[in-house]
Amino acid sequence: MKELLRAFWALPSRVRSDLRRGVDASDSPSRRMRRNFVYHLHPLKVTERALAPTTTFALGLVTLTLFLTTAVTGGLLMLYYVPTPEGAYASILDIEHLVTLGEPLRLMHRFAAHLMVVTVALHLLRIVAMGAYRCREINWLFGLSLLALVLALAFSGYLLPWDQTSYWAVRVVTNMLDHMPLFGVMAKPLLLGGSEVGGATLLRFYAMHVAVLPAFLVAFAVLHLWRIRRDGGLAYAGEASTVPAWPHLVLREGVIVLVVVGLLALWTLLIDSPLAPPADPMRPSNPEKAPWYFVGFQEMVSYSAVIGGFIFPGFFALLLLALPFLDRDDDAVGGWFASSAERLRLVVVAALTAAVVVAAVWMCAHPALAVLETWTQELVNPVTLSLALCLIAFAWVSNGSGLRSGLRAALAVLVVSLLVFTVVGICRGPDWAFFWPWEEYPGGI
Numbered sequence: 043m044k045e046l047l048r049a050f051w052a053l054p055s056r057v058r059s060d061l062r063r064g065v066d067a068s069d070s071p072s073r074r075m076r077r078n079f080v081y082h083l084h085p086l087k088v089t090e091r092a093l094a095p096t097t098t099f100a101l102g103l104v105t106l107t108l109f110l111t112t113a114v115t116g117g118l119l120m121l122y123y124v125p126t127p128e129g130a131y132a133s134i135l136d137i138e139h140l141v142t143l144g145e146p147l148r149l150m151h152r153f154a155a156h157l158m159v160v161t162v163a164l165h166l167l168r169i170v171a172m173g174a175y176r177c178r179e180i181n182w183l184f185g186l187s188l189l190a191l192v193l194a195l196a197f198s199g200y201l202l203p204w205d206q207t208s209y210w211a212v213r214v215v216t217n218m219l220d221h222m223p224l225f226g227v228m229a230k231p232l233l234l235g236g237s238e239v240g241g242a243t244l245l246r247f248y249a250m251h252v253a254v255l256p257a258f259l260v261a262f263a264v265l266h267l268w269r270i271r272r273d274g275g276l277a278y279a280g281e282a283s284t285v286p287a288w289p290h291l292v293l294r295e296g297v298i299v300l301v302v303v304g305l306l307a308l309w310t311l312l313i314d315s316p317l318a319p320p321a322d323p324m325r326p327s328n329p330e331k332a333p334w335y336f337v338g339f340q341e342m343v344s345y346s347a348v349i350g351g352f353i354f355p356g357f358f359a360l361l362l363l364a365l366p367f368l369d370r371d372d373d374a375v376g377g378w379f380a381s382s383a384e385r386l387r388l389v390v391v392a393a394l395t396a397a398v399v400v401a402a403v404w405m406c407a408h409p410a411l412a413v414l415e416t417w418t419q420e421l422v423n424p425v426t427l428s429l430a431l432c433l434i435a436f437a438w439v440s441n442g443s444g445l446r447s448g449l450r451a452a453l454a455v456l457v458v459s460l461l462v463f464t465v466v467g468i469c470r471g472p473d474w475a476f477f478w479p480w481e482e483y484p485g486g487i
């Protein structure tokens with residue numbers, strides 16, 4: 043017992059000395075890095091600026107922690123889950139009711155996966171707001187791959203409970219692929235393993251969820267962290283004093299990991315996430331809704347299949363891909379926005395976008411507009427309006443505050459529009475009518 047306590051007590055210094063094994067104090071940081079794998083991913087020194095909470099809000103680390111939580115809890119859930127249409131739903135019920143600690147385990151996995159979508163999006167916005175993609179083009183592309191993988195992981199897991207909600211959500215999203223020429227048409231049968239969501243789809247989603255996507259995510263996360271080191275740490279245009287990572291950074295990281303896992307555990311105790319009835323391909327659920335992170339796109343498709351399902355997402359994706367290559371300005375990198383004038387313009391753009399898109403969505407629901415021809419609605423709708431606003435905001439802001447601010451304004455319009463469409467989509471009820479979240483559906487559906 044004494045031995046064990048002593049070993050526990052000595053654990054931190056052992057880990058530290060193991061990490062530093064082979065390190066000669068006289069070595070330069072780059073030499074030390076070459077000698078120890080961990081130093082390829084984690085710095086030995088860190089700038090005092092990077093330690094300030096408002097520099098990164100630790101969003102990258104929080105995302106990483108959430109991923110590791112989903113990996114551990116998902117590994118345990120795999121022991122009981124049965125990936126067949128006959129067994130999936132019952133195995134989730136067994137996990138909830140028969141397996142010791144099965145319910146919190148399932149909830150923790152589910153909440154961490156959903157939260158990861160939020161934190162990775164916020165992490166991306168932080169990088170944009172700081173211009174921290176400059177001279178980090180490759181890492182930006184690794185980051186975008188991570189974003190796609192996080193969404194794919196969340197979506198592939200969504201089908202696994204095989205209840206009405208998940209079944210019809212996957213049908214909705216895979217049907218949205220029909221609006222994407224070439225990619226969508228090729229991807230859909232590959233994803234489904236046929237023409238409809240069925241047993242082959244479940245097996246494919248399961249294989250992607252537990253093996254293919256996590257393997258890619260780990261690989262890209264390692265490349266991402268390695269690249270931050272290769273790029274010389276966090277982006278900052280100026281001199282910054284450094285301190286050793288141990289204890290300054292490592293202790294902070296430890297606290298953040300504990301807080302994230304603790305809050306998740308608390309969340310699982312306070313909030314439940316019950317299953318819907320088992321999936322029934324013969325009884326469509328009304329409304330049929332995509333998962334919340336795709337429901338904004340579903341809302342856009344409801345106005346115009348081509349513009350909402352292809353042009354808006356395609357333009358958004360292209361703008362994100364091209365951002366570090368369009369913005370060639372190396373000044374004011376690593377700080378929150380260039381100036382207070384820029385901040386003000388962006389706030390105005392965001393507020394106007396929200397107001398205009400909400401008004402356009404509201405007008406579309408007005409019966410007087412039902413008389414419009416279909417082709418008019420295809421061209422004049424909230425999604426085209428948001429794309430037009432994007433161009434206007436780019437022209438207005440880049441004129442006054444430069445190209446970088448213009449690009450940020452364009453992105454702000456797209457992000458705010460997507461948020462509005464997501465909130466409206468979440469509020470859709472039977473027959474895609476609008477219901478406030480606290481309103482009951484007619485007939486108690």
Ligand code: HEM
Pocket residue numbers: 098100101102103105106109162165166169174175178181182183184185186188189192263266270275276277278
């Ligand atoms: C699984 C998803 C991701 C994980 C785990 C992750 C992790 C991290 C971590 C730990 C950092 C260090 C600083 C910080 O905490 O903010 C970082 C920085 C960075 N990330 Fe991510 N990231 C992810 C996704 C993304 C995405 C979607 C993008 C953008 C497309 C991105 C672009 C970057 C860039 C450019 C940096 C360097 C920032 C700077 O120099 O200030 N990452 N990431």
